[in-house]
Amino acid sequence: MTTHHADGLGRLSLAGKVAVITGAAGGLGAETARLMAVRGAAVVLAGQTYSRVEALANELRADGHRAHAVDFDLGDEESIRNMIGRAVWTFGQLDILFNNAAEVSPETNQRDMDIQSMDTDVWDRVFRVNVRGTMIACREALPLLLATGDGVIISTSSALAEQGHIVQNAYSTSKAALVQMMRNIAASHGPRGIRANVVAPGLTLTPQVAKIFPAAVKTLVEKETLRNRLGEPADIAELVAFLASDAAANINGQLIVSDGGCGSHVPDIAGYRALGAASAPA
Numbered sequence: 001m002t003t004h005h006a007d008g009l010g011r012l013s014l015a016g017k018v019a020v021i022t023g024a025a026g027g028l029g030a031e032t033a034r035l036m037a038v039r040g041a042a043v044v045l046a047g048q049t050y051s052r053v054e055a056l057a058n059e060l061r062a063d064g065h066r067a068h069a070v071d072f073d074l075g076d077e078e079s080i081r082n083m084i085g086r087a088v089w090t091f092g093q094l095d096i097l098f099n100n101a102a103e104v105s106p107e108t109n110q111r112d113m114d115i116q117s118m119d120t121d122v123w124d125r126v127f128r129v130n131v132r133g134t135m136i137a138c139r140e141a142l143p144l145l146l147a148t149g150d151g152v153i154i155s156t157s158s159a160l161a162e163q164g165h166i167v168q169n170a171y172s173t174s175k176a177a178l179v180q181m182m183r184n185i186a187a188s189h190g191p192r193g194i195r196a197n198v199v200a201p202g203l204t205l206t207p208q209v210a211k212i213f214p215a216a217v218k219t220l221v222e223k224e225t226l227r228n229r230l231g232e233p234a235d236i237a238e239l240v241a242f243l244a245s246d247a248a249a250n251i252n253g254q255l256i257v258s259d260g261g262c263g264s265h266v267p268d269i270a271g272y273r274a275l276g277a278a279s280a281p282a
């Protein structure tokens with residue numbers, strides 16, 4: 001478990017804020033929940049595996065933080081309404097909505113290939129959860145966020161929203177839709193005190209990634225990064241917590257990519273490195 005330090009937070013502080021975090025059962029969501037709690041926020045942890053979000057809530061409460069667990073299904077409208085309502089019922093307000101949950105089950109991922117081989121039910125399931133579910137969460141949260149005068153929505157997209165790929169067509173297209181959704185919310189509600197931004201992680205070493213992606217794929221991506229390792233959940237949590245804070249008050253309607261530089265360079269930079277090494281004088 002990553003250790004976070006609370007000293008000298010300044011405008012990074014989330015004291016007095018209430019945050020709803022979806023997909024909080026593990027990975028990016030759980031790490032972000034821990035960091036937001038350390039920085040002073042009361043956190044509502046929403047996830048499909050209730051035992052895991054409840055365990056995390058217990059962990060945070062044992063450390064003196066305010067936390068509440070909610071059983072949650074992003075594909076079910078009533079479940080989304082309940083999540084938002086529980087936040088207000090428990091903590092009296094809502095200041096931050098972090099839309100992190102997504103359809104990333106191994107079963108769906110294995111069937112999410114190119115368009116020619118796409119099953120309609122895979123496409124519909126991914127969009128029902130990732131796009132429709134996120135829209136409903138934003139719609140239900142906005143009146144409460146507007147009431148604070150300084151509400152924040154952050155959605156997890158993906159570096160694949162900006163890049164073509166031979167697999168994960170439904171997933172990447174749905175994640176691109178989230179970028180436009182946040183821009184639209186920022187445009188329509190920004191003057192009324194709402195900030196809506198998107199974080200786009202590259203391949204990040206979460207437990208889910210370890211389960212789904214073969215070692216060869218992780219190695220392939222790592223070679224294309226501009227650092228010596230893949231990203232970790234803490235890297236994304238720091239970005240999300242920053243965007244949720246007053247330190248990011250002038251950032252709205254933006255997509256911020258955190259992929260170790262993978263998407264910033266010419267294709268196959270690893271191959272160019274190998275060629276350079278081969279031609280270097282002995």
